[in-house]
Amino acid sequence: MLETFIGGYLFHPAALDYSGPTCTNGCVYCFANINKSERKASLKQAITCLYKKEATTYRDLLVKLGYPICVSNRSDPFSRNNARETAQLFSCLSEFSNGIFIQTKCGPGMDEAIVALNGKSNVVWYITVTTMRDDLSKQIEPFAPASSERLAWAKKLHDMGYLVVIAVNPCTDIWMPMSDLQDLMRYMKGAGLNHLVVEMLDLKAKRVQKMSERTKANIGNAAIDSCLSGRCRLYVRECMDEIHGSGLALAKKGMPYRSEFFNDLKRVLGVTMPVFQDFIHYCFDRYATGGPITFDEFASVITDDRIFKMTVRQNNIRDYLLRAGFLSWKDNQQVHTHRDLLRIIWNDSRHRLSIHNHCLIRSTNRQDPEGNAILWFTATPIFDKKRKEVMQL
Numbered sequence: 001m002l003e004t005f006i007g008g009y010l011f012h013p014a015a016l017d018y019s020g021p022t023c024t025n026g027c028v029y030c031f032a033n034i035n036k037s038e039r040k041a042s043l044k045q046a047i048t049c050l051y052k053k054e055a056t057t058y059r060d061l062l063v064k065l066g067y068p069i070c071v072s073n074r075s076d077p078f079s080r081n082n083a084r085e086t087a088q089l090f091s092c093l094s095e096f097s098n099g100i101f102i103q104t105k106c107g108p109g110m111d112e113a114i115v116a117l118n119g120k121s122n123v124v125w126y127i128t129v130t131t132m133r134d135d136l137s138k139q140i141e142p143f144a145p146a147s148s149e150r151l152a153w154a155k156k157l158h159d160m161g162y163l164v165v166i167a168v169n170p171c172t173d174i175w176m177p178m179s180d181l182q183d184l185m186r187y188m189k190g191a192g193l194n195h196l197v198v199e200m201l202d203l204k205a206k207r208v209q210k211m212s213e214r215t216k217a218n219i220g221n222a223a224i225d226s227c228l229s230g231r232c233r234l235y236v237r238e239c240m241d242e243i244h245g246s247g248l249a250l251a252k253k254g255m256p257y258r259s260e261f262f263n264d265l266k267r268v269l270g271v272t273m274p275v276f277q278d279f280i281h282y283c284f285d286r287y288a289t290g291g292p293i294t295f296d297e298f299a300s301v302i303t304d305d306r307i308f309k310m311t312v313r314q315n316n317i318r319d320y321l322l323r324a325g326f327l328s329w330k331d332n333q334q335v336h337t338h339r340d341l342l343r344i345i346w347n348d349s350r351h352r353l354s355i356h357n358h359c360l361i362r363s364t365n366r367q368d369p370e371g372n373a374i375l376w377f378t379a380t381p382i383f384d385k386k387r388k389e390v391m392q393l
């Protein structure tokens with residue numbers, strides 16, 4: 001199905017997602033498969049949406065305005081069951097200006113899909129590599145190509161002129177220990193690859209409780225323990241520092257650095273969704289050593305785009321809220337513009353997307369004349385939420 005990519009709000013350059021049916025790669029940590037073990041998709045529906053003459057929904061509008069399409073967030077476009085339809089989809093997408101952000105572990109049908117793209121150049125490949133050890137990748141991602149094959153594909157795609165992102169996502173100290181991450185970075189530099197994502201394996205106790213014994217055994221006690229004890233979170237922070245220090249362009253949610261990562265993606269994809277990182281860059285430029293920041297500054301950086309300025313009827317904007325937290329969704333029944341949504345993200349610290357969660361942002365005791373919080377850009381990260389007391393201005 002071609003859908004609005006709600007989960008990528010302010011973190012992902014794509015505004016839309018096409019996910020095929022249930023992915024057959026069988027990754028043990030797959031939240032899409034764990035959350036819903038049977039998923040159907042309609043390529044016909046996606047193609048109909050693309051060729052629609054009039055934009056009647058928010059999704060249609062995003063298509064018409066040329067926003068990139070992520071293929072795919074909930075299914076691998078090159079898992080055995082999806083490869084054929086992916087080539088058909090790419091053949092259609094080659095006729096549109098929308099960029100394509102391909103998220104994959106590689107697989108059969110890639111050569112055909114590249115032919116179907118017909119020279120389209122606003123394409124980014126995002127290749128997941130969770131471990132450098134082929135035997136382990138076969139254990140945790142049993143039906144996907146081994147890590148070494150994915151890395152070979154990454155080099156090949158780079159040599160063909162594509163921007164290729166390597167994603168250690170999800171990352172744990174068990175699957176990708178530091179020496180392996182360093183090997184990966186060496187490989188990337190040797191191959192000319194420059195873009196690396198790291199995100200932790202996010203297993204919460206509640207989710208683990210609901211898992212079958214088989215799933216738990218597949219993930220492994222060591223990886224589960226690393227997540228539940230908080231060690232994984234600290235380790236991924238170490239990885240973040242290591243990657244940043246290596247000079248590679250890093251992307252990690254909430255990272256406390258400048259990074260050319262999203263600017264490079266924008267150069268390739270053309271129009272993209274704004275990301276938090278745009279505002280972090282603004283803060284570094286404006287308040288190098290820290291300073292008070294206002295909602296108006298945030299909104300003017302993020303909303304520099306038509307879609308962010310218009311009123312969108314239906315429930316589309318509220319869907320972003322619902323995805324990020326029921327409480328803030330319940331309290332905000334009438335949200336029809338991105339600016340309204342940004343105001344909630346700015347003011348409401350309960351929201352999962354809340355800017356208050358960023359390690360460079362602190363709350364203060366002040367508000368602007370419209371009642372929006374005045375926040376503080378610290379320039380020096382504070383990761384421990386307990387140490388982020390409200391600043392008295």
Ligand code: SF4
Nearest residue numbers: 023026027030075076
């Ligand atoms: S490739 Fe992605 S969608 Fe497919 S099983 Fe693995 S994590 Fe899930």
